Amino acid sequence: MTTLDEQGHTGEAGRVTLSGGLEDEPQLDFPGPSTPYLDYHSIDVLLSLHHPRSDTPAEPTFYVLGQVKELLFQLLYRELCAVRELLDGGEVAQAVWTLRRTRRVIELLTETWDVLGTLAPTEFNAFREHLGQASGFQSYMYRMLEYVLGNKNASLARPHDTVPRVREQVQAALRAPSVYDAAVRLLARLGADIPAAVLERDAAQPYVPHAAVERAWAALYQAGPGDSMFELAEAMMDIAEGFGRWRALHLLTVERIIGAKSGTGGTTGAQWLRRAAEQRLFPELWSSRNLL
Structure with missing residues (x-):
């Protein structure tokens, strides 16, 4: 038995x-x-949560992939919150391990655009009106993901102000330090000369790059591979690059399907996404390359 x-x-x-x-x-x-x-x-x-709004054959693909993305947003948010806690606790090796897994999830998320890119413009137009004003930028899990990655824009939290329970989650994510804030604090604890203005900044405000942080990352790179912080820097660059790919492919997919038309949520569509695609997460990790 x-x-x-x-x-x-x-x-x-x-x-x-x-x-x-x-x-x-x-x-x-x-x-x-x-x-x-x-x-x-x-x-x-x-x-049971599958409820397309039309009988258009292509809509289920769009609908299900939207739900898949939401699940992956939530997974990524949880993983990056865990990384932030690990860095605050000085557990660099475990943070790197988690970031490696997180990069694979970002790759999976990015591949959803490959599927959505198979929708012909006429197929999308056949059900687009059923979306009304619904748009991906209204996703609260995506907003929380951007916040934990350090892209703090308080105005983009406004669509959730009237949604019970959601507002509190989004506002908490906005006010919390990002995973990059945690990495910079760790640099300071390990002896890097990081100004108090950087370490004590309001985490809800957009991050402003600082030359001292850039120099700290450059010094770490000059020490070369073999150090756990070097591994952390490269793992974080994997995340930043992977998210950049997500944004770039989002732009290309939208241009392929709807061209330069306005988005359903009131944005300028491809133009809005092009500005987003130019943003870089963890800015001094990128600019430190100029010092090497």
Whole structure:
């Protein structure tokens, strides 16, 4: 008879027993009205959230990919919050490990544009009116992701001011230090000459690059590979570059599908995205290259 531990887990011995000892044969019978996989991932709930607004064949692709992006935004936000805490605790190696996984998630997120780019302009136009004023920049998880990455723009939190529970989450993300703030604080704790104005700045305000931070990153690079902080710098550059790719491909996909037309949320569409694509996360990590 299979026994469970205190958390209800079967453990390896239990899994062998449940398999019936037959190699390469899955268990096919389960008690109750569900299966463990369905319950673990809440599959019935997840699939019930699929409600396209039209009968247009291409809309499900657009709709589902939007939901997938939201899940990945949330995952990235949680991972980067964990990195921030690890850096505050001086756990650089674990922060680097988490950043490596985070970069892979960003790559997966970026690939959603490859799928959306298969929508022909006429296919998108067939259901575009059903979007109304809905636009991706109204995504609160994306806004929180940008905030933890350091792109602080308080005005873009306004669409969520009247949404219960969401406003508090977005405002907390706006006021919290970014993962880059945590990295700069770590540089200071390790002896870098970082001015108090940088370390004690209002985290809700846009980050202003400082020459002292640029010099600190350049000095770290000059020390060469083999140091954990060197690994951190490169892992953070992976994130910054990966997010830059996400923005650039977003722009290209929009231009491919709707050209230079205005966005559904009232923006100038491609023009708005082009300005966003020119932004660089973790600015002194980029500019420090000029000193090497």
